[in-house]
Amino acid sequence: MLQISLWKRALIVLLSLAALVYATPNLFYERVERHNDAVLAMAAGQDTPQLRAERSLWPDWAPSYLVNLGLDLRGGAQLLAEVSVTDVYADRIDALWPEVRDLLLAERATVGGVRRMPSDDLGVMRVAVSNPDGLDQALSVVQSLSRPMQTLTGIGQQDLEITLDQGQIRITLSEAERLATDDRTMAQSLEIIRRRVDEVGTREPTILRQGADRILIQVPGIGSADELKALIGTTARLTFNPVIGTTSDAGQTAGLRQVIYPSAEDQGLFYILEQTPVVTGEQLVDAQPAFDQNGRPAVSFRFNPSGARAFGLYTAENIGSPFAIVLDSQVVSAPVIQSSIPGGSGIITGRFSVEESTNLAVLLRAGALPARMTFLEERTIGPELGQDSIDAGKIAALVAMALVLIFMVLSYGMFGVIANVALLFNIAMIFAILSVIGGTLTLPGIAGIVLTIGMAVDANVLIFERIREELRTARGTARAIELGYEKAMSAIVDANITTFITASILFALGSGPVRGFAITLGLGIVTSVFTALFVARLILVTWYERRRPKTITI
Amino acid sequence: MRLKLVPEKTDINFMAPWRITFGLSALLMVLSTVAFFVFGLNFGIDFQGGTSIRIEATQPIDVGTYRDAISPLNLGDVSISEVFDPTYAADQNVATIRIQAMDGEESVSPEVLAQVETALNGVDPTLTFTSVESVGPKVSGELVQEAIIAVIAALGAVLVYIWLRFEWQFALGAVAALVHDILLTIGIFSVIQIKFDLAIIAALLTIVGYSLNDTVVVFDRVRENLIKFKKRALLDVFNLSLNETLSRTLMTSVTTLIALVALFVLGGDVIRGFVFAMIWGVLVGTWSSVYVAAVIVKRLGVRRDWGQGNGDKAGTQFATDP
Numbered sequence: 001m002l003q004i005s006l007w008k009r010a011l012i013v014l015l016s017l018a019a020l021v022y023a024t025p026n027l028f029y030e031r032v033e034r035h036n037d038a039v040l041a042m043a044a045g046q047d048t049p050q051l052r053a054e055r056s057l058w059p060d061w062a063p064s065y066l067v068n069l070g071l072d073l074r075g076g077a078q079l080l081a082e083v084s085v086t087d088v089y090a091d092r093i094d095a096l097w098p099e100v101r102d103l104l105l106a107e108r109a110t111v112g113g114v115r116r117m118p119s120d121d122l123g124v125m126r127v128a129v130s131n132p133d134g135l136d137q138a139l140s141v142v143q144s145l146s147r148p149m150q151t152l153t154g155i156g157q158q159d160l161e162i163t164l165d166q167g168q169i170r171i172t173l174s175e176a177e178r179l180a181t182d183d184r185t186m187a188q189s190l191e192i193i194r195r196r197v198d199e200v201g202t203r204e205p206t207i208l209r210q211g212a213d214r215i216l217i218q219v220p221g222i223g224s225a226d227e228l229k230a231l232i233g234t235t236a237r238l239t240f241n242p243v244i245g246t247t248s249d250a251g252q253t254a255g256l257r258q259v260i261y262p263s264a265e266d267q268g269l270f271y272i273l274e275q276t277p278v279v280t281g282e283q284l285v286d287a288q289p290a291f292d293q294n295g296r297p298a299v300s301f302r303f304n305p306s307g308a309r310a311f312g313l314y315t316a317e318n319i320g321s322p323f324a325i326v327l328d329s330q331v332v333s334a335p336v337i338q339s340s341i342p343g344g345s346g347i348i349t350g351r352f353s354v355e356e357s358t359n360l361a362v363l364l365r366a367g368a369l370p371a372r373m374t375f376l377e378e379r380t381i382g383p384e385l386g387q388d389s390i391d392a393g394k395i396a397a398l399v400a401m402a403l404v405l406i407f408m409v410l411s412y413g414m415f416g417v418i419a420n421v422a423l424l425f426n427i428a429m430i431f432a433i434l435s436v437i438g439g440t441l442t443l444p445g446i447a448g449i450v451l452t453i454g455m456a457v458d459a460n461v462l463i464f465e466r467i468r469e470e471l472r473t474a475r476g477t478a479r480a481i482e483l484g485y486e487k488a489m490s491a492i493v494d495a496n497i498t499t500f501i502t503a504s505i506l507f508a509l510g511s512g513p514v515r516g517f518a519i520t521l522g523l524g525i526v527t528s529v530f531t532a533l534f535v536a537r538l539i540l541v542t543w544y545e546r547r548r549p550k551t552i553t554i
Numbered sequence: 555m556r557l558k559l560v561p562e563k564t565d566i567n568f569m570a571p572w573r574i575t576f577g578l579s580a581l582l583m584v585l586s587t588v589a590f591f592v593f594g595l596n597f598g599i600d601f602q603g604g605t606s607i608r609i610e611a612t613q614p615i616d617v618g619t620y621r622d623a624i625s626p627l628n629l630g631d632v633s634i635s636e637v638f639d640p641t642y643a644a645d646q647n648v649a650t651i652r653i654q655a656m657d658g659e660e661s662v663s664p665e666v667l668a669q670v671e672t673a674l675n676g677v678d679p680t681l682t683f684t685s686v687e688s689v690g691p692k693v694s695g696e697l698v699q700e701a702i703i704a705v706i707a708a709l710g711a712v713l714v715y716i717w718l719r720f721e722w723q724f725a726l727g728a729v730a731a732l733v734h735d736i737l738l739t740i741g742i743f744s745v746i747q748i749k750f751d752l753a754i755i756a757a758l759l760t761i762v763g764y765s766l767n768d769t770v771v772v773f774d775r776v777r778e779n780l781i782k783f784k785k786r787a788l789l790d791v792f793n794l795s796l797n798e799t800l801s802r803t804l805m806t807s808v809t810t811l812i813a814l815v816a817l818f819v820l821g822g823d824v825i826r827g828f829v830f831a832m833i834w835g836v837l838v839g840t841w842s843s844v845y846v847a848a849v850i851v852k853r854l855g856v857r858r859d860w861g862q863g864n865g866d867k868a869g870t871q872f873a874t875d876p
Contacts, residue, residue: 082692224686376692377688377690379688380685389822392822397817403812403816404813410556410557412556446821447817447828450814451813451832454806455809455810458767458806458809461809465801465802490774494773495770495771501708501712502763505759506704506708509707510752514753517756521763
């Protein structure tokens with residue numbers, strides 16, 4: 001009764017062969033990788049004899065999926081960044097001020113003079129009017145600014161919270177709007193980090209949002225976490241602010257709606273600036289590294305139409321007075337306006353090296369990060385250490401495999417050989433699936449595979465031991481084999497489901513290398529059950545059909 | 555000619571010395587708990603925050619001189635330890651430097667790292683940093699929490715699954731065995747002070763998986779024999795089941811151990827702690843399947859009316875074979 005229908009046989013053979021075919025590229029890792037890189041470069045329009053040579057390292061028609069190597073194997077850097085999402089609240093509230101002022105100025109007859117008052121919380125705007133009787137009127141006018149939320153989660157709620165507080169009008173973002181803003185900030189940060197990392201052109205970076213306000217960045221092949229931090233940690237927030245004066249005292253208190261920023265060039269020099277910028281980096285459309293008249297490295301930039309208009313108007317009105325180019329709370333330079341600049345393009349000079357000006361241009365082009373980031377975790381793995389780990393893991397896996405294969409043959413003879421063939425297919429399947437789904441192999445992942453080698457034989461051991469038992473009692477060898485499979489089934493299912501449960505929990509709750517381990521362990525369970533129940537059985541049945549042995553020894 | 559780990563037919567009375575074996579397990583659990591509270595675990599930066607630097611040099615490493623070179627930097631508690639491994643080349647000398655988390659800093663600043671590197675290069679110019687890992691106290695606190703949740707979630711899921719597939723006595727026995735394995739692993743890590751990091755949590759959960767695998771296979775046979783031999787004494791049924799599965803239990807343990815030992819010896823020092831945890835886990839997991847899980851189920855007693863007629867089929871309702 002050891003029948004397996006033809007289509008089932010075909011399917012098992014097909015799947016096993018597919019596993020072999022898709023696992024093969026990993027044996028020629030470097031060649032296939034160079035081939036893949038060349039294919040990508042050529043798809044992007046490049047074409048050199050060198051690329052063609054690289055491409056021909058691996059045939060185009062063959063599968064070229066590879067297992068991704070984790071940071072611990074390839075070397076590279078990882079950062080876990082926390083985005084200060086609350087930074088954005090202040091910007092949003094600040095942007096409201098001109099509107100609030102204009103609305104209230106129109107009502108001057110009832111409300112009197114309008115002043116923006118200082119506030120401890122930067123996410124809150126406080127506005128005072130000189131006529132206390134007009135306060136209610138002022139409040140209702142300002143409240144007209146608040147709009148119903150448009151997002152799905154915020155339906156029925158207003159975007160602003162405008163109340164009376166200690167005789168002043170208090171304006172802040174509503175809770176729902178804050179949540180919506182957080183989401184936008186995170187999406188924007190992710191996008192900008194991605195653009196910055198892509199500009200450097202490294203291989204397969206991982207940029208993931210984690211939780212409410214965190215971003216995980218993994219860049220294989222980069223020299224160190226510091227390099228990565230310099231690239232993505234800079235906010236690159238560029239503003240052009242009117243200059244009020246300079247001082248040498250950093251502790252001096254700034255006037256209302258003014259800020260004091262240090263000069264990037266001169267130690268001990270501080271600029272007093274108006275807090276509201278004339279134009280910002282968001283209005284840039286292009287930035288390129290360049291040189292100024294004296295041949296010093298600089299960055300040239302161009303504004304979009306609205307930026308160009310604002311910039312042109314301001315420079316026309318303020319000829320002769322200085323204005324400051326501010327980058328991340330530092331005054332890069334503060335030239336005096338010589339003439340109106342209507343074209344909307346200009347040049348930033350400062351004490352840059354060529355490298356710095358190139359980097360700054362990249363950062364300006366990619367856009368500013370909407371909020372600051374703090375780094376909670378950083379890891380750098382040197383490529384040599386990764387290579388050592390791969391080498392050690394490879395040798396260990398091969399030795400482990402050889403020992404297990406020998407042990408199985410010694411214990412079960414011919415049946416051991418069958419189990420071994422199944423084991424080899426099992427390993428091929430793990431690699432094939434990992435390659436096709438783009439899974440990542442980490443060092444604990446290699447340990448997971450080695451553990452699978454040990455445990456994969458378990459299903460076959462269960463079956464063989466059972467067949468041994470049945471041989472003592474059952475009538476005939478065929479019946480014994482059949483009963484062996486039948487009765488071992490429940491133990492195999494239970495044992496593997498429970499292990500699979502723990503692997504899933506590891507995957508769901510773990511992170512980084514632990515997750516890599518969970519993936520290989522989980523995959524190993526699925527493939528080992530498949531190879532034991534189908535591949536090994538098919539071989540066994542085929543052998544039995546040919547030989548029809550009267551007695552068998554396991 | 556076959557290699558046989560156990561004779562064809564065995565008749566070992568596993569359950570007879572249960573007072574001694576179970577007592578031994580209980581004693582080891584208590585000792586592990588004591589060790590945990592007395593020695594504590596040697597937490598890695600994943601759980602404690604701080605910075606860990608791995609250095610490699612072609613010249614022999616002198617921990618004392620390194621310490622002297624770094625101490626003027628005032629980095630607080632710095633520990634330096636040399637790492638030895640048979641897989642290293644002759645001129646490959648490795649050490650790890652551990653710097654505690656700074657107050658108010660989430661991760662080590664590039665300036666501090668540069669200072670450390672300059673100071674050490676002053677001692678040995680051949681020295682390079684092969685890896686630098688830094689975890690802030692904020693994240694490490696969360697990682698501890700996540701790890702505990704992961705372990706508890708795994709135990710809970712297993713409890714429910716076995717309860718559904720068998721009976722509540724089996725679920726209790728299995729979970730008790732798992733708690734035993736986890737406690738003993740934490741105990742040995744406390745005693746020999748191997749670094750306890752995120753990877754060890756993964757190892758712990760794998761131990762849970764492995765031990766469970768073993769336990770379930772034994773339980774499965776007990777269930778089968780309980781149905782087959784309705785009249786035999788519970789003790790006999792347990793002993794019979796354990797003897798019948800003994801060959802398989804040892805075969806699987808040995809193959810897994812062969813693979814793990816190969817990895818332990820040849821896999822490099824980065825994962826040695828992780829592999830050690832798994833080897834230990836396979837040993838205690840195999841032990842606990844018999845001497846904790848089975849003993850507890852035997853003590854709790856099970857209903858013997860399984861599989862009778864159409865009435866009460868408790869415990870077998872989800873089984874694949876009736």
